[in-house]
Amino acid sequence: KAGVTQTPRYLIKTRGQQVTLSCSPISGHRSVSWYQQTPGQGLQFLFEYFSETQRNKGNFPGRFSGRQFSNSRSEMNVSTLELGDSALYLCASTPSGGHSTDTQYFGPGTRLTVL
Amino acid sequence: AQSVTQPDIHITVSEGASLELRCNYSYGATPYLFWYVQSPGQGLQLLLKYFSGDTLVQGIKGFEAEFKRSQSSFNLRKPSVHWSDAAEYFCAVEDNYGQNFVFGPGTRLSVLP
Numbered sequence: 001k002a003g004v005t006q007t008p009r010y011l012i013k014t015r016g017q018q019v020t021l022s023c024s025p026i027s028g029h030r031s032v033s034w035y036q037q038t039p040g041q042g043l044q045f046l047f048e049y050f051s052e053t054q055r056n057k058g059n060f061p062g063r064f065s066g067r068q069f070s071n072s073r074s075e076m077n078v079s080t081l082e083l084g085d086s087a088l089y090l091c092a093s094t095p096s097g098g099h100s101t102d103t104q105y106f107g108p109g110t111r112l113t114v115l
Numbered sequence: 116a117q118s119v120t121q122p123d124i125h126i127t128v129s130e131g132a133s134l135e136l137r138c139n140y141s142y143g144a145t146p147y148l149f150w151y152v153q154s155p156g157q158g159l160q161l162l163l164k165y166f167s168g169d170t171l172v173q174g175i176k177g178f179e180a181e182f183k184r185s186q187s188s189f190n191l192r193k194p195s196v197h198w199s200d201a202a203e204y205f206c207a208v209e210d211n212y213g214q215n216f217v218f219g220p221g222t223r224l225s226v227l228p
Contacts, residue, residue: 004158033216043159043205043218056215090158106158 001026004093004107012113018079021110025072025093031055032074033104034066037088046089049074050096078112086114117142117208119219127225128196136191136222138206147209148189150180153221154202162204165189176200201226 005024013019025032033056034046045058049068068074072093078085088109094102118141128134140146147166151159163174170182180191189206206219 035218042220043207045216045218092159103161103164104159106160108156108158 004091004105006089006091006107006110008110009108010111010113012115013081014115015081015083017081018077019081019112021076021078021089021091021112023074023076023091023093023107025074025091026105029093029095029105030072031094031096031102032068032072033092033094034074034076035090035092036060037090037109038084038086043090046076081114083114085112087112116215117146117210117217119206119208119217121204121206121219121222123222124220125223125225127227129227130198131195134191134193134196134200134224136204136206136224138189138191138219139187140189140206140208141187142208142210144211145182145184146211148180148182149207149209150174150178150189150191151205151207151218152176152202153205159205162191196224196226198226198228200224 007022031050033048035043037043047066048056052068063079066076088111090109092104092106094104120139122137149164150162153159162178163172165172165182172180178193182189203221203223205221209216
């Protein structure tokens with residue numbers, strides 16, 4: 001079974017631009033979660049989607065949004081980029097989204113650099 | 116809201132030595148507890164998790180962790196470290212409602228030959 005894939009792997013943008021990141025979960029997994037990893041703030045939960053609906057949301061501004069398609073693929077969008085948005089964005093999938101009962105499988109991440 | 120602390124930012128051990136990485140959490144009830152490992156340039160991989168039952172949990176790659184309610188701790192251990200264990204280790208907690216998943220700041224492990 002193919003693992004979680006994220007595209008692109010690297011991105012360079014300038015302040016004020018917007019960006020869209022993509023995540024394809026493991027086949028059969030219906031839950032996708034997004035995380036931001038920075039040296040200063042560590043790993044922070046952004047949001048989780050399950051069956052095309054946002055089920056949980058972390059404490060991030062509205063510039064961060066996401067969606068999930070019927071095939072469970074998910075996209076994350078960041079509008080009006082700021083320097084502080086430079087980070088590794090990780091996506092994880094599980095069959096049903098219960099972290100206690102399911103195992104999260106992480107993708108390799110997308111490294112976003114904002115200049 | 117729950118929180119996680121990992122008191123050690125960086126630990127260095129010799130290959131073959133034993134290892135213990137500390138994790139303390141703050142939560143009103145017994146949370147769900149996890150340990151993840153992140154190798155350079157890689158995503159995260161789940162080592163083990165605890166949500167009920169036996170307080171000593173066995174994971175992959177020879178790791179184990181012990182939940183101690185009285186100390187609000189979930190320390191990760193390995194009896195003999197291998198050079199390939201060099202990585203960053205993250206402890207994480209989730210509340211009982213599955214709505215708040217929080218990572219600790221991580222502990223970087225270096226292994227000396």
